[in-house]
Amino acid sequence: MDEQKIVSELVEKNETKIILIVLDGLGGLPVKDEKSELEFSKTPNLDELARESATGLHIPVFPGISPGSGPGHLSIFGYDPIKWEIGRGLLEALGIGLNITDRDIAIRTNYATVKEENGRIVVVDRRAGRIPTEENRRLTKKITERIKEIDGVQIIMEPAMEYRSALILRFKDKVNEKMAMIKETDPQVTHEEVIPPEPLTTDAKRVSEILKKFLREVKEILKGEKANYLLLRGYSTVPNIPKFPEVYKLKAGCIATYPMYKGLSKLVGMEIIPVSGFSIEEEFKVLKEVYKDFDFIYFHIKKTDSYGEDGNFEKKIHIIEEFDNILPEILSLGFDVVAITGDHSTPSKMKSHSFHPVPLLIHSPYVFGRLSNRFTERECLKGELGIIKGVNLMPLLLAHARRLKKYGA
């Protein structure tokens, strides 16, 4: 039996409040003086908290796997990231901030350059020379002004970065995942013919017809442009995922500044609390106003990951120290359980998400503590949590909040 299901059956109500603070891409690797970002940072408040907390590290998927933001977050929200997949099209749409419903098929689209050879559409450049986002906006507007719907299905398209965009087919009724089983059209190499979006299931036939019509119209609209075609991939529907407030009996709120994290949180049933601005300061202002109304707050800080991805060791440290500064104010709100971790590691040395276990602390009245002297990767290794799976986090938070009954008699 599914662990999340067992946990769900053990959940009982309580008045306790939980905050899960996610510093995106928190974990790092030694760079300067053989120290990691966390080790180099001056974090007196985090360190003091770590000394009084249960510490450890978590592995979001399994050893060796570098998770994307989707699996990383699903894991710490208690959803097995191998069981629950968030389609690429859906993630792209969430990342742009599109509102996705259960009547939608979300598709990731790439602007490409093609040429016609004896009636065959052949790829010349799969990214149309990485057209700038500005150009993407102009072309997408051109398409959406001309195509509003096809065969009674609403067509929504939004530009993302550079050559990427999101396409939504919005039906009148609920869709199913079999309707989204369609061949991806990108041949993956240049000088090859574009693959038609053929259906892979009977349910997908109608969708395939709509996409073929869409692509014919797009070809007409983009005639003469450098980016004169769209490649389609990552067809996805909203997964029928158990909702966080029902599974855990927690009224859950999301404080985040980036669309994708808000989208993911909404997908699992959290309430999105609006934040004006992008700073930790502004997120905290919102937290202070709303925390009393929720049992569980997911508090997301994005920039640790962004600077990790940029390979900017100093700026990642700066964000960690900025967070450390505001930590006492967060603690003063009196949450019963405080957890601090990341959704994955993003060492600035690697300029990418990585597979390294992510530092984790849990503060509650039911910990040992005094095992880690600081909140760093190497100090967390000494902690009482050991190295756990990311999906183990939610049951632990519920247990520390005394929201889980005994299992069996």
Added chain:
Amino acid sequence: MDEQKIVSELVEKNETKIILIVLDGLGGLPVKDEKSELEFSKTPNLDELARESATGLHIPVFPGISPGSGPGHLSIFGYDPIKWEIGRGLLEALGIGLNITDRDIAIRTNYATVKEENGRIVVVDRRAGRIPTEENRRLTKKITERIKEIDGVQIIMEPAMEYRSALILRFKDKVNEKMAMIKETDPQVTHEEVIPPEPLTTDAKRVSEILKKFLREVKEILKGEKANYLLLRGYSTVPNIPKFPEVYKLKAGCIATYPMYKGLSKLVGMEIIPVSGFSIEEEFKVLKEVYKDFDFIYFHIKKTDSYGEDGNFEKKIHIIEEFDNILPEILSLGFDVVAITGDHSTPSKMKSHSFHPVPLLIHSPYVFGRLSNRFTERECLKGELGIIKGVNLMPLLLAHARRLKKYGA
């Protein structure tokens, strides 16, 4: 494939002897001077043993889960506690010391107060004002004197504590678990009608009829009493669990003082060795007499859990120290493998079973040792076993006893 099955296929005979000492609810939490029960205890013998042993901690079910005694013990006996469930009725019956066979359906019954309204039986008090055990004994005697069997099925009923009792339907032939799939009759709230014990499978129809007749008679017998009805729950049969001596090729004996642990051990096929009295001293006397006749001894000490549940930090320490006192004598018997752990943690701070990993040591000639300076939660974290699952313990004990062949060529 099931790990226990793999282990079972690798088992080979040997002359080595294993003792598994379970201090029930062993693990704690810091209370006094930031020290846990184990940390506060003076345990020179345990500490010396820990220094020469493989140390670590085990998690009986999975992180965050506080196990009952059933799942906790199944786990350290090598049975996946998620796969093998011990029904509540069965556990209640085992707890009273009833002898349960594969022809039995065990049911937990609660004395309740009901009233009749237009032919409906409505619950007034689900626990009949928590009647004292004395009263329970009187009422149960009254019932069992009048009801001996129904439709050829023997009716056995035994009082437990306060308003709780155990009911056994003993059939002439082996029963199956589908026969026990019957609606629980407790509406869970007062002023609601009692739920009839309707069958949930075809196999359960006959059982349901018997229970309906039983309840009609009980209502007559208890007329005029404060506790004038019985609520039925936790219908269960003996699980078809692989037997310990066959799975592990170990002649296994149980030394325990409380009925439930003897019952659980019997359920998995251990031999129950009678102990007169309840002290560790008396358990040890028995051990000294019988240990030569067994390959494996399960030695259970109850009071660490009882005092943990009472929130009695000092008395829990006292039991730990009492055990430490007797430990050299146990060691002098010359077991090849000595394991000391608990079935779960019961921090006196929480007055309940908890989810915290349980300290564990394994002493054998095949350990590193010198990693933990004492036998405490925090010192065990430094040990060579790490934090393992409870079900990992039995294969480790067999391996240390050189009773497992190589896996694969």
